[in-house]
Amino acid sequence: MRTAEIKRRFLAHFEANGHTVVPSAPLPAISDPNLLFINAGMVQFVPYFLGQRAAPYRTAVSVQKCIRTPDIDEVGKTSRHGTFFQMNGNFSFGDYFKADAIRLAWDLSTTPVERGGFGLDPERIWATVYLDDDEAHDLWRTTGMPVERIVRRGKADNYWSMGIPGPAGPCSELYYDRGPSYGAEGGPEVDEDRYLEFWNLVFMQYEIADVASKTDFRIVGELPNKNIDTGMGLERIASILQGVDNLYEIDEVRPILARAADLTGKQYGVHSGPAAAQSHPDDVRLRVIADHVRTSLMLIGDGVTPSNEGRGYVLRRIMRRAIRAMRLLGWQDKALPELLPVARDCMSPSYPELAADFDRISSAAYAEEDTFLGTLRAGTTILDTAIAETKKAGRSSLPGDKAFQLHDTYGFPIDLTLEIANEQGLTVDADGFRALMTEQRARAKADAKARKTGHADLSAYRAVLDAHGPTDWLAYETLDTESRVLAIWSGGTTVDTAQAGGIVTVALDRTPFYAESGGQDSDAGLLTSPNLRAEIIDVQRPVKNLIAHTVRILDGSLAVGDAVHAAVDPEWRTGARQAHSGTHVVHAALRQVLGPNALQSGSYNRPGYLRLDFAWRGGLSEATRSEIEDVANLAIRRDLPVDVRYLPLDQARAEGALALFGETYDETVRVVEIGGEWSRELCGGTHVAHSAQIGSLALTGESSVGAGQRRIEAVTGIEAFRYLARERDLVGQLAAQLKARPEELPDRVATLLSRMKQIEREANDLRDRIMDLDADGYAAHAVDLDGVAYVGVTTTGDGRRLAEKVRDRLGRRPGVVGIVAGAGIVVAVTPAGLERGLSAADLIKLLLAGRGGGSAALAQGKATGDPADLLTRLRDLTATA
Incomplete structure (x- = not known):
């Protein structure tokens, strides 16, 4: 049974039993500041389990994409470790509990394949329960499982918690006996290779406190609502149903491994010797390649791009480990163009979007490999130099x-x-x-800890939300409202009043202010009353459905319960609308000029300014940038209608609406169209009514922001006019200074640059002739130190070149040259001096107390103190060397 079919059957089974099918959240854990990536199936449901938010459904089922990175270095060393995996899970939020959870798991596991189940042999299934969980024990007995195959285990194995005070409970695990060829008889406690765990049912029924460790905590009491959280590793159950040994041999992984083996001429799994934990190095590397290539595909598919920090750094490390493993196996050509398409073909039956989006994914991946191959070349050169220096130093x-x-x-x-x-x-x-x-x-x-906010930090906001309900958010409907102050926070603490000069955070019962989101900056404006004048300096949505305003009180005072007039700065909102609609226009223009693969990967806009990041390899030519700008401004001039529709997510995607990678969307989404299908995107921002209201648009910059990622910047509306006016004034000033018409400026400037280069060449030639004369004179007046010619001088020019020229003029004599130039000193030794045992590196280190360095022939360092004294000490060191 293919993995995609296992996934389909799991979802269908629980949907038929009343569960809401919830799509997998994107791999980047955007909603949880404590995580880089989603690492368990229940992560997106944590707020429901903790009671922070009311669940929109009583029961749910999902197949969640997950990444676990703490043991990346262990991947491949065993057949169990993997970075990317998928977790099947069914969840109950105060609905059914143990009896139904056990029944549903048993039914799916043992129902014959022809009737939609997994068809596992009931006689080969074992269950474990917590030591005193008699209820779970007895429920498993009702399935017909004999008592000898129900094993009681302690807290370390069969008690679940998040490792912090909060919900917890016993769990029950299902194991499948793979037969005597996999190990000893006797159940999971004897051999967990033979008896392979494939499902864990967590019965979340208690609240715990005083948590010292996984097994050391205090049970406070029962939760008001008992919950179910189960996890079935999709790769685990696939290995069982496909009759293979481990996750590397299932249909979603083995073809990648096999292709890597073919390319490198290796054979997987044929080496004799120790067990899997001590595999042959070739097998380890092939497993690393298979896991990491698949993981890279999934991460880039969810919008992560290689970089030097955060999620991007993890992706970069994973990709480079795979590329490096291929080279260690003997493959010296580019690896990802051979392997990534295989991973796509493996995973697209479960995730069709990978095939549809493969051009963007592969572009980012191949660019990273090109970058890394350059790194390998540069690093090898640097390493060779370091090795030579190490050997030279003995x-x-x-x-x-x-x-x-x-x-x-x-x-x-x-x-x-x-x-x-x-x-x-x-x-x-x-x-x-x-x-x-x-x-x-x-x-x-330490840095990550400093930036965390965690769930508990938002409790004050949730308390206001629970007490007063959602903010009546009117940013789409109006620019001003009459509002009431619900809460005030100062320095993270709730206060009743705030005075002039203070900066506080305020919750209102209704607001017209746009909260920063979707790349759009928050609104500016004022809160006013007979006793108050306060400016809005930031607007955020700290928890869903609650708007928090950061305000600076200019005059008067503010108190909880006050009636205030909330008014958005109309000029600010006009500029924000122009910039956000301009972002959509630029995105559409990019796709029209460059093709459909130029997809937005991030954006930011504020009044009059926008920037847009997009997937693309290589810089854009001046002609291409001009064409993009022309297409955008033509769309603005056509006065295209801007329409907003609310559609089911599936319908919006079917109609071609573009979504931002890595974002999670509700079942009903807001679709913004400019000119119908010309620009159709999922977006929650504020927009103009017709494209002509953008005014004008001018591109101001285009640059690289990472491998396979470019950034375009532009200005809109009055800011575009001001930008072009400055450009016009600058051209006018240049034309006046050069006494030329504007259209003549390029040729006139080119002529001036050519003349400057000629003058620079002539000046350099003159400096070289002067330096040659100086070098002749310095060499002619070298001081003889017991057969060693010594020259020590100070110059304002290029000290290194002068040192080399003087050294050359000393000819076959043993010689040392010292040149102080500005804040540096250079020491050079002639070939005859090297034969005599003199070393520039040794002399400079003696002279500078260990600082400075270089080779025996030439070394340099920072000059400290009086230059004359420095050169005198160098002469003394040369005399005694």
Whole structure:
């Protein structure tokens, strides 16, 4: 049974039993600041379990895409570890409990395939329950499972919690006996390779406190609503139903592994020796490739792009590990163009959008591989230099800070550093490298901790929402309302009043202000009353359905319960509408000029300004930028109608509405159309009524923001007019200064640049002739120090070039040259001086107390103190060397 079919049957079974099918949330955990990625099937339902939000349904079923990254380095070393996985789950929020959860799980597992089930042999299924959970034990007995196949286990195995005070409860797990060829008889407690867990049913019925560890906590009492949270690993059940050993051999993974093996000429799983935990290196690398290529496909598909921080850094690391593993197996060509299409074909039966969006996905992936291959070339050159310096210094170990610099600054893999160093007969200071890595991780964790808000931090906002209900949000309907103050916060604490000069956060019963979202900045405006004048400086939506306004009180005072007039600055809103509609126009123009693969991956707009990030490889030519600008302004001039419709999500997508990658949408979505299908996007922003109201649009910049990602910036409305007016004034000033007509300026400037380059060449030639004369004179007056010619001078020019020229003029004599230029000093040694044992690197380190460096022939460092004293000390060091 293919994995896509297993997924379909799971959803169909629970939908037929009254569950709402909930789509998988995108992999980036946008709604939870504590997570980079969704790492469990229940994450998107956490607010319902914690009681932070009322669930919109009593029961739900989902197949959630998940990423777990803490043990990336372990992937491939065993057949169990994987980065990307899918979790089937059914959930009850105060509806059914143990009896129905057990019945539904048993029915799906054992119903014959021809009747829509999984067709597992009931005689090979085992269950585990918590030690004193007699209810679950007895319920499993009602299925016909014999008592000897129901195992009681302790808290470490069969008690679930989030690791913090809150909901918890016993759980029950289902295992499938794969037969004696997989291990010893006796049930899950004897051998969990033979008895493979495939489903975990969590009975969330208690509240716990005083949590010290997974097994050390205090049960406070029962929850007011008992919940069900189950998880069935899709890859686990697929390996059982497909009769294969592990997740790497199922239909969604094995073809990737097989293609990698074909390309590299390796055979998977044929090596004799230790067990899976100590696999042959070829097998480990093939598993790394299969897992990481699939994971990369899914992450890019959900809008993550490679970068040096956060989610993008995890993706970059995963991709580079896969590429590196292919090279270690002997494949020196580009790997992803061979492997990513295979991963697409494996996963698109479950996720059709991967095939439809593959051009964007592959563009980002292939650009990252090109970048990494360049990194490998540059890093190898730097590493070769470091190895040469290490050998020259007579050391046998490459310093840990050098290995860390290669890894951290250049993205050069540490395993490659170890391998190349070993080939050159060197070791690497692994302890030093690990110490620096530990420091870096500690800084990263501290930074992440500082930026977390967590669920508990929003409790004050939720209390207002629970007490007063949702904010009556009127940003689409009006620019001003009469409102009442519901709550005031100052420094995170609820207060009753606020005075002039203070900055506070305010909740109103109704508001016309747009809260920052969808790339659009929040509105500006005023709150006023007979006793108040306060300016709006930020508007956010900290929890769903509640608008929070940050205000600066200019005059008077504000108190909870006050009636106020809330008014949006009309000029601000006009500019915001122009910029947001302009963003849609630019996006449509991009797709018209570059093709449908130029998809938006992010945006930001404020009054008069917009920027739009999009998937594309390589910069845009001046002609292409002009064409995009022309298409956009033609659409504005045509005065296209701007329409807003509310549609079911599936219908909106069927009509071609574009969605922002990584965003989660409700079942009913807002569709903004400009000129009908010319621009059709899911959007919650504010817009003009007709495209001509944008006024005008001028592109002001285009740049790279990462591998396969470009950014366009533009101004709209009055800001576009001002921008073009400044450009006109600048052209006028240049024309006046150069006494030329505007259309003659390009040729006139080109002529001036050509003349300047000629003058620079002539000046450089003159400086070279002067430096040659100086070098002749300095060499002729070299001081003899017991057979060593010494030259020490100060210059305002290029100290390195002068040192080299003087050294050359010393000819075959042993010689040392010292040149102080500005804040630096350069030391050069002639070939005869090198034969005599003189070293520029040693001299500069003695001179500068260990600072500075270079080669034996030429070294440099920062000059400190009086130049004459410095050169005198260098002469003394040369005399005694």
